[in-house]
Amino acid sequence: MLYTLTLAGLFALRDYIATHVLTCLVPAFFLAGAMVTFIDRQTIINSLGARSSKPKSFTLAALASFFVSVCSCTVIPISSGLYYAGAGVGAAFIVLWVAPAANILALVYTGAILGAPLLLSRIAAALVLAFAVGYAMSWIFGEEHNDRAQEPAAEADNIIGKREIILLVLLTLTLLLPNYMGAGESYLYKVTVWAIATMVMAGYAYWTQTSDRLNEWARETWWFVKTIFPLLLAGVFLVGVLGEVLPETMIRKYLGGNSLGASFTATLLGSVTYFATMTEAPFVDKLMKMGMGPGPALALLLTGPGLSLPNWLAIARVFGAKKALVYVALIISMGTVTGWFFGTFVL
């Protein structure tokens, strides 16, 4: 029994490593490292101070979150820092929600593994939920920090240079092109596309960046490899084992179709379990192949990296139990409805 399970896990690992490492993971890690190195996150955050109009501050908070952090661990200090600096409870919780649920890295990686429809739905759903969370939180808890509020010092115009934007776009292409142009083609074809895109990107980086910046980029990339790669491998192994243990009929029964029930199950699973950034995509991929519907899949993609039990506790410690409870309840109920809605009408 144990032998079969280990074997199933190892097979899953072998498939994953063979098909994903070069054309998905390597570019993803370089992209993650580049986001940290070339985007001035401090300037983005500074521009998010308290603003008088909610639509403006919420939009800004939601958009900034695409770039500011790639996992739920680093987002809590950012969100609490904003809150105590007077940004208002709505904006703080928007950052807390959007950064892990829909940052550029997670989105591009989702697109590479799961395809465009789920990617676009993930963006749309994350934004809709962000505004709902922002309005609900500030309606329930008011703007008690208004006394400390101050207009942000300066409009951010030095967040990122033109050359760095081009570099990030090229990096995104090294991750997307092999998986879109190579869909249905041989693995060799994929690798060729990847190699060409990577050479263009590397050449551009080499010509436009100083060696200091390149070194820093390499260091940051290595950090992501060190922290995320073991988690990814463990996750993929676990998925392989689960695939062996859980009969497909059960997955079809509880996560199949696009019913509210299936969506709720997926949302709950995502809200309680810790998914390190990027691990949610292969997990969802496997479950979909075993019969999970697209609606529940979206719900799991959204809540998986955004919420987890340890995360609830951290949020409660920083923002107080009441706000944490309301936030979690909001996400679970809205995640359920979103999964059902997108599954039924969009996907």
Next chain:
Amino acid sequence: MKIIIAGSGCAKCKATEEVVRSVCAEAGLAAQIEHVYDIKEIARLGVFLTPAILIDGSLKMSGKAPTSQEVKKLLGIG
């Protein structure tokens, strides 16, 4: 000199503390080094991106794990 490292307990935060301690020890610098883990306290220090280094109350670096070269520069001994 008082050095505060603001870190939420992440791997990079631990690495930052190690680098700061080893640089200070190597240079024979008698600095008081404190690691602040509490996220509320970190917010009060004005830090958004962990890990961060504050020297005598002013924010010197945030959002990355520094190399020992960078720490030496911050301490003015590089």
